[in-house]
Amino acid sequence: PPSAPSLPSRAPPRVPTSHAPPPPRRPAPPPRPSSPPQSPHARQPPAIPPRTGSPPSRPQSGSTHGRPPSIPPRHSAHPPAPPHRKPPGAPALPGRAPPPPPPRLTSSAPSVPPRAAPAPPARRPPVNGAAPSPPQPPPPPPVRVRAASETESSVPTPPAVPTGSPARRSLMPPPGPPTLRSRTSSASAAPPTLPPGRHAPTAPNGVSNAGIHRKIPSPPPNAGPHIFPTDCPPPRPFEQRTKQYGARALLSFHSPPSTKSSRMRFSSLLSPASALLLASYVLAEGPSDVIDLTPANFEDIVKPEPLILVEFFAPWCGHCKALAPHYEEAATALKEKNIKIAKVNCVDEANLCQDHGVQGYPTLKVFRNGEPTDYAGPRKADGIVSYMVKQSLPAVSEVTAANQDEFKTADKIVAVAYLSSSTQAPAAAFSDVANKHRDDYLFGLTTDEAAVAAAGVTPPAIVLYRAFDEPSTVYPYPVPSATLEDLEQWIQELSIPILDEVNAENYGTYAHSGKPLAYLFLDPSDTKKDDYLKVVSPIAASHKGHINFVWIDAIKFGDHAKALNLNEPKWPGFVIQDLAKQLKYPLDQDTAITTESVKDWVDSFVAGKLQPQLKSQPIPETQDEPVYTLVGKQFEEVVFDDSKDVFVEFYASWCGHCKRLKPIWDTLGERYADIKDRVVIAKMEATENDLPASVPFRVSGFPTIKFKPAGSRDFLDYDGDRSLESLVAFVEENAKNSLEPKNETVPPQNVDQQHHDEL
Numbered sequence: 001p002p003s004a005p006s007l008p009s010r011a012p013p014r015v016p017t018s019h020a021p022p023p024p025r026r027p028a029p030p031p032r033p034s035s036p037p038q039s040p041h042a043r044q045p046p047a048i049p050p051r052t053g054s055p056p057s058r059p060q061s062g063s064t065h066g067r068p069p070s071i072p073p074r075h076s077a078h079p080p081a082p083p084h085r086k087p088p089g090a091p092a093l094p095g096r097a098p099p100p101p102p103p104r105l106t107s108s109a110p111s112v113p114p115r116a117a118p119a120p121p122a123r124r125p126p127v128n129g130a131a132p133s134p135p136q137p138p139p140p141p142p143v144r145v146r147a148a149s150e151t152e153s154s155v156p157t158p159p160a161v162p163t164g165s166p167a168r169r170s171l172m173p174p175p176g177p178p179t180l181r182s183r184t185s186s187a188s189a190a191p192p193t194l195p196p197g198r199h200a201p202t203a204p205n206g207v208s209n210a211g212i213h214r215k216i217p218s219p220p221p222n223a224g225p226h227i228f229p230t231d232c233p234p235p236r237p238f239e240q241r242t243k244q245y246g247a248r249a250l251l252s253f254h255s256p257p258s259t260k261s262s263r264m265r266f267s268s269l270l271s272p273a274s275a276l277l278l279a280s281y282v283l284a285e286g287p288s289d290v291i292d293l294t295p296a297n298f299e300d301i302v303k304p305e306p307l308i309l310v311e312f313f314a315p316w317c318g319h320c321k322a323l324a325p326h327y328e329e330a331a332t333a334l335k336e337k338n339i340k341i342a343k344v345n346c347v348d349e350a351n352l353c354q355d356h357g358v359q360g361y362p363t364l365k366v367f368r369n370g371e372p373t374d375y376a377g378p379r380k381a382d383g384i385v386s387y388m389v390k391q392s393l394p395a396v397s398e399v400t401a402a403n404q405d406e407f408k409t410a411d412k413i414v415a416v417a418y419l420s421s422s423t424q425a426p427a428a429a430f431s432d433v434a435n436k437h438r439d440d441y442l443f444g445l446t447t448d449e450a451a452v453a454a455a456g457v458t459p460p461a462i463v464l465y466r467a468f469d470e471p472s473t474v475y476p477y478p479v480p481s482a483t484l485e486d487l488e489q490w491i492q493e494l495s496i497p498i499l500d501e502v503n504a505e506n507y508g509t510y511a512h513s514g515k516p517l518a519y520l521f522l523d524p525s526d527t528k529k530d531d532y533l534k535v536v537s538p539i540a541a542s543h544k545g546h547i548n549f550v551w552i553d554a555i556k557f558g559d560h561a562k563a564l565n566l567n568e569p570k571w572p573g574f575v576i577q578d579l580a581k582q583l584k585y586p587l588d589q590d591t592a593i594t595t596e597s598v599k600d601w602v603d604s605f606v607a608g609k610l611q612p613q614l615k616s617q618p619i620p621e622t623q624d625e626p627v628y629t630l631v632g633k634q635f636e637e638v639v640f641d642d643s644k645d646v647f648v649e650f651y652a653s654w655c656g657h658c659k660r661l662k663p664i665w666d667t668l669g670e671r672y673a674d675i676k677d678r679v680v681i682a683k684m685e686a687t688e689n690d691l692p693a694s695v696p697f698r699v700s701g702f703p704t705i706k707f708k709p710a711g712s713r714d715f716l717d718y719d720g721d722r723s724l725e726s727l728v729a730f731v732e733e734n735a736k737n738s739l740e741p742k743n744e745t746v747p748p749q750n751v752d753q754q755h756h757d758e759l
Helices: 246-251 260-269 272-285 298-302 318-335 350-355 381-392 404-408 427-436 449-455 484-494 507-513 529-542 558-563 595-607 632-639 656-671 724-734
Strands: 308-313 340-345 363-368 371-374 396-398 413-418 442-446 461-466 472-474 499-501 517-522 548-553 573-578 583-586 645-651 679-685 704-708
Touching (some): 298 308, 308 318, 318 381, 396 427, 413 427, 413 449, 427 442, 461 484, 529 595, 573 595, 645 656, 645 724
Parallel strands (some): 308 340, 396 442, 413 442, 517 548
Antiparallel strands (some): 308 363, 363 371
């Protein structure tokens, strides 16, 4: 119609020459405008006819349609204007977008296989009684269907590309005016209106942007379907499993195929502590190879066994818990060798543990036909097995003339019995001593006449060979009547040198002897060290059998010197320690070490003329705490007060058990703070204070708790648990004084009857 604006015409795109570069990809689809509202009297558009015909001809030179179309901008700086309406007589617009553009043909370039693009779907049925389109072959996958905007109304549908053409389909836009995608809108949707004097902006190609809804462009129609990755592992089939408990449930997990990384990841999850916990769970599920002993079965099981290892433990002991899995593993391994392993719970069987002298946990003892010896081996599974296997071997080795010389020097102390036969007395007693001290000494027995002749003795005889002092000593008493105790005492006396260096390895030998020990502290780098040893050696020989003499490295064991009350680092130093009573008798460090000074000091000690030197902290100036702080200097004054019940804790500052007991002990002191004149709750640091000689006990562990009732010199041991309730019950049971608090009488107050004026 005359009032309709004319649209610029466009020519089809040029066909590139043979040397032209390949065509560019089609740009993203332009924004789609909304379909304009249609008049109720407008004729409905007919169905889109099938695309037939030949490709469009090449445009003539000089045509104004030779340039490619311009793509409308995505954004506009002006508000959109309503699209132009067509008169009632205008032809209807097609309902589909134009087909893909025609192929680009080249004259000399080789043909490229076509890239298939989806063909349009089957035509819609006619509208308003229009004739249906002719039947079509089954279509390929459909493309998106959209409604055409009114700007496409005057654009004719270009013919379709001939079938079977080897040319590659183009992705360029079709010739003619640009096609704008539009969402389908209802007929009642009105276009946006502009105020008077405003017009909708137009794109460079003359197309109006009115009513366009911006949208993220869709992928091109020939992008193909999305392909999911095929290398994902298949889902694991469901497996119904029964419920499990304990370690099996912890360990029953579905693991991926064994790879190095998976093994490393799983191993990193198991720390040594968690692995030990899992092992204990596994061991707890099955039957244990460790025998549980009680007073009812102890004698019946232990006494008949030639070799059995028994552990005395407490369930709350951390060291016992750490030993438990190794002990179970060793029991299983030794079961095959017919060596039994047992245990005693000292919480449930306290009397049984006390009868066997158990003072700490865990305590391990090796029993041979009921006779115990201390276990001196490692506490790992393989070490326990190795130690017990060695213990099962014969304690007495066979000696012949061929190996006698080598056997006599195989250890520092070697005992050999020369007998006419293996059953001659004292073969049985000698074998018992060997079994008891197999870890300390080396024992041999011979009936070889050549060996007896080489030794120069007459059977029966027992000879002790030593690597120190006298090389050989013959048993001086009647051999046939020798008992286990006689042979044991004789060997122990000769096993201690007249003067030897003491260290951690041989200190136990001197401690078990029970004899006083005289120390000579020396600096090993001192050039006069040998001279000092020559001074003490004659005195040590004269007191052999009564006092043991040793020399010790004063630089390495300086702390031990301070414990023996040698406070100044001045060397040499000399001190005698009564191991039975834990009393110290140090020689004044300002006195020179000579034969005369040392001899006089030792003789005075033997005669009982010396007074022990007690180590003590200073006496506290005040006693403000509920627990009384006790020191060595006033021990007898406070503890031996017959008018008071005294409950004392002996502790060490480094002891963890003592630190945990401290708040409980303080609470106990607060409980009896009002009756201090009758009940004293005290504490003493045993490492800094010595007990006087009048005290009938010595502290050998921490904490040690003793109770002395009022009017008595006897001390009661406290062996109960360290809870406040148990401590209070022990005091109430053994206290001689009344534990009732003091009755404080409050004097009556005089009521003030004076009159006061009210304000």
